[in-house]
């Protein structure tokens with residue numbers, strides 16, 4: 210069964226990313242955007258019979274049931290998607306698949322993460338933090354096995370900076386890639402953010418010199434090539450083809466989808482050129498019956514500049530090894546010859562936790578619907594959105610069209 | 614000695630850590646298909662075989678990739694900057710996350726030969742396999 214034309218996104222809601230959310234809980238954020246997305250689509254909650262959420266802090270389980278109760282839903286299809294930064298994109302095809310299989314007709318896809326100011330940790334007398342407190346914050350102690358805590362974390366492969374720096378080093382070894390070429394991605398995306406009032410860096414222009422002059426965090430990656438953690442939430446309403454006609458907004462048809470999960474530890478990842486990025490993208494293009502050259506907007510997961518370059522070539526927008534030259538020779542702004550991450554990307558829009566990955570989907574939908582405002586990509590017919598989780602571990606590609 | 618997140622071991626992985634305490638690097642080998650999976654596990658990811666035996670490896674390998682971290686990935690590494698995190702490909706095939714030690718970060722290259730060292734972890738009866746650039750014969754440097 211192909212999902213092509215089975216369902217369309219007819220409504221969305223997105224909070225502007227912010228550094229910190231006040232006292233709002235994850236449940237508050239999710240139920241807030243759920244209500245706003247249903248209003249945007251012009252539907253009543255009684256019409257929603259599908260629900261997709263992700264693991265959230267504070268709840269060890271039972272997330273779909275809890276969110277459903279809080280929003281006032283009684284879904285016939287409810288599940289958790291746990292694909293890191295690919296979660297939002299992964300929700301969209303799952304919603305369409307559930308619709309196509311007759312398990313529901315209208316599905317809410319909810320993402321959101323709160324972020325609170327951390328209390329400063331008490332100072333200790335030694336220069337080093339106590340070495341008895343060794344468990345990385347991201348890994349709560351567990352009695353069962355954690356290969357990550359056992360074989361990656363003791364070496365400092367914690368969080369994502371180190372992992373993407375390892376990818377950037379390997380890429381530059383196999384191909385040619387300059388620091389300035391990576392920086393160009395951040396700079397062009399910032400121009401998009403400067404046209405997006407919701408972007409966290411809306412008011413701040415950026416130059417290649419700014420990027421290259423920023424602190425090197427993990428060689429070769431500079432501070433301004435790395436997403437800044439933020440908080441926020443985003444929601445989509447996906448509905449069956451026969452319900453689209455009644456919708457308040459124009460549809461963004463799901464034309465194709467692909468997914469690939471290849472590893473957990475980066476040391477066990479496929480070689481560059483053979484990662485899940487291309488597997489997911491090729492499946493999405495194949496289902497949609499379109500090629501990369503027909504894409505009018507590429508909305509590509511950009512936790513780091515290097516991730517955009519890897520995706521551009523593995524998804525087939527350029528040849529292997531040519532991503533650096535490709536970004537250098539194209540204007541990547543919304544008005545340019547290769548519109549990329551017209552919302553600013555997470556680098557400039559903000560990485561609002563689990564809603565960060567979803568922002569690539571909401572932007573593709575918004576642009577297909579013609580609701581891009583100042584940054585609208587003119588004459589857009591087909592857009593590609595890509596989600597990426599972990600350290601290139603989870604990949605989802607989606608093709609959206611204005612027509613079915 | 615260095616401060617680190619202490620690896621949470623399990624019964625299955627104890628032989629790996631016991632070997633490290635003896636200054637040996639061991640990885641599993643599938644008795645059915647010969648694959649050497651890493652990290653250690655109960656079933657072979659190549660053929661599903663349940664018989665994985667421990668076998669010593671040479672401790673020699675090459676750098677698949679590396680990065681020099683100038684900010685600590687976790688506060689426990691604050692006194693160890695710059696920290697070189699690497700993926701090393703063992704001569705016998707498997708790739709593992711590691712650190713490159715006793716080296717000048719400016720001299721590092723992808724593809725360079727490295728060999729295992731064994732570093733005790735602070736406040737834990739544990740030893741962590743790490744790697745250092747292989748000294749070329751005739752070289753007078755400290756690698």
Ligand SMILES: [Zn+2]
Nearest residue numbers: 643646657660
């Ligand atoms: Zn086997």
